[in-house]
Amino acid sequence: MRAVIFPAVTGGEQTLKDLVHEFKTKGPAYRTTVQTTLRASYTNHYRRGLIALLEMLEFKSTNTAYQPVIRALELIRRYAKAGNTTYYPRGETVPEHRGTSGAWEDLVFKNDKRGRRRVVRMVYEIVTFQALRDALRCKEIWVVGAHSFCDPEEDLPADFATRRVENYAELRKPLDPKDFIAELKAEMRAELEALNTALPKLDWVEIKDRKSGAIKLTKIEAADEPRNLRKIKNEVGRRWGSVPLIDMLKEAVLRTGCLNAVTSVVGGSNLNPEVLAERLMLAIYGYGTNTGIRAVASGGHDHREDDIRYVRRRYLTPQIATEVAIAIAIANATFTARDVELWGQGTTTVASDSTHVRAYDQNIFTEWHSRYGGRGILIYWHIERGSMVVHSQTLRASARRCTR
Numbered sequence: 001m002r003a004v005i006f007p008a009v010t011g012g013e014q015t016l017k018d019l020v021h022e023f024k025t026k027g028p029a030y031r032t033t034v035q036t037t038l039r040a041s042y043t044n045h046y047r048r049g050l051i052a053l054l055e056m057l058e059f060k061s062t063n064t065a066y067q068p069v070i071r072a073l074e075l076i077r078r079y080a081k082a083g084n085t086t087y088y089p090r091g092e093t094v095p096e097h098r099g100t101s102g103a104w105e106d107l108v109f110k111n112d113k114r115g116r117r118r119v120v121r122m123v124y125e126i127v128t129f130q131a132l133r134d135a136l137r138c139k140e141i142w143v144v145g146a147h148s149f150c151d152p153e154e155d156l157p158a159d160f161a162t163r164r165v166e167n168y169a170e171l172r173k174p175l176d177p178k179d180f181i182a183e184l185k186a187e188m189r190a191e192l193e194a195l196n197t198a199l200p201k202l203d204w205v206e207i208k209d210r211k212s213g214a215i216k217l218t219k220i221e222a223a224d225e226p227r228n229l230r231k232i233k234n235e236v237g238r239r240w241g242s243v244p245l246i247d248m249l250k251e252a253v254l255r256t257g258c259l260n261a262v263t264s265v266v267g268g269s270n271l272n273p274e275v276l277a278e279r280l281m282l283a284i285y286g287y288g289t290n291t292g293i294r295a296v297a298s299g300g301h302d303h304r305e306d307d308i309r310y311v312r313r314r315y316l317t318p319q320i321a322t323e324v325a326i327a328i329a330i331a332n333a334t335f336t337a338r339d340v341e342l343w344g345q346g347t348t349t350v351a352s353d354s355t356h357v358r359a360y361d362q363n364i365f366t367e368w369h370s371r372y373g374g375r376g377i378l379i380y381w382h383i384e385r386g387s388m389v390v391h392s393q394t395l396r397a398s399a400r401r402c403t404r
Helices: 011-024 028-058 064-078 102-108 121-137 163-170 176-200 227-240 244-254 256-268 273-288 295-297 306-314 318-324 326-337
Strands: 109-111 115-119 203-207 216-218 367-369 374-376 378-383 388-396
Touching: 028 064, 028 102, 028 121, 064 121, 102 121, 176 318, 176 374, 244 273, 244 326, 256 273, 273 295, 273 306, 295 306
Parallel strands: none
Antiparallel strands: 109 115, 203 216, 367 374, 378 388
16 A cells, blocks of 8 residues: 555645545535434424424515425424424425525435435424524525514615615715625735745744644743732732631622522521521532531531431522522612722623623613523623633624624
8 A cells, every 4th residue: 555555646645545535524424424413403403493483483584495495484383393294295286496406405305215205304304494594694595573683685775776775875985895895805815925924934823734623822921920910919918818618608798788689489488598508508518619518517506417408498499599589689789789999880791601691670681591491692702712812703693692
């Protein structure tokens, strides 16, 4: 192989390795794996939500080239509850569109036991939804009553055509589309040439074919700590030293009065308020630190494990902890103590975990999120390991969650 075949190939052994790598990542075996995985995911999970959306939304298109997709959606809607039938019934007209050809054609059309060409229902639904996705992105198909995916005729003012010269002047765009395309191409060429010229001279970036990714950046050296930050840390340490978590929890309970809210929700209590507070804090501390109630109960106090577990069952329910008492009381106390000159008059709050930012008012990007079951906005954070956030981007609530 090395003595005869490798020398006959341009590039030698490396060329053959590249061909094998391309076959594994883009060849038919790879496509088959992707198609099989997508089909299983759609059948077992995604289909339920997509069919429900299809029943609620009405899709339209004025382009004759996309009418087969519209008819395909009507066909899917009619057979949405047809059970586990593999094929569409014989005699049913199944529209063929751009999604049924190409890489998926062999999976969409199959021969049954009698050798007759049939349409596999689940695969047909997948390729139809893929074609719908592509058409929605360019508004060849639009949703009746939608905002972002509305009729493209509603995107422009009714008098836009009659005032075209004035409108184009305000947009600072040429009237001739050829001039616009020429300017755009010139800008892209200039930027790409600048990038191509700069890349070989950059010692902090390396581009080569590797399994972990073609682009590799050198680690950024740690910046010097700001002087003011060091002063703040020293002052905090001087005033309070090292404050245990249990002491912070105790101060929050005493300062906010959330214990009164807890007892009012459950209908009163025969326990001494101080005893109830201690047991609640021990239960919260055991769960919050993953120490466990049994380990917390063995500490230097007079509370038994059974007593702490009883208080946890009776007073520390999810409703009380998150919706009624503790979270609301602590949040209200935090907002009351917040320095307006420093933080401003903000009326939105941020959930923990950097995955879901709730925006209740004064935010035009607020959307309903099916995963979280509430209104808010979704933000993608790109964080370098061991470093700070280097990029953030607001996403649509319907986008796949990719927060890190």
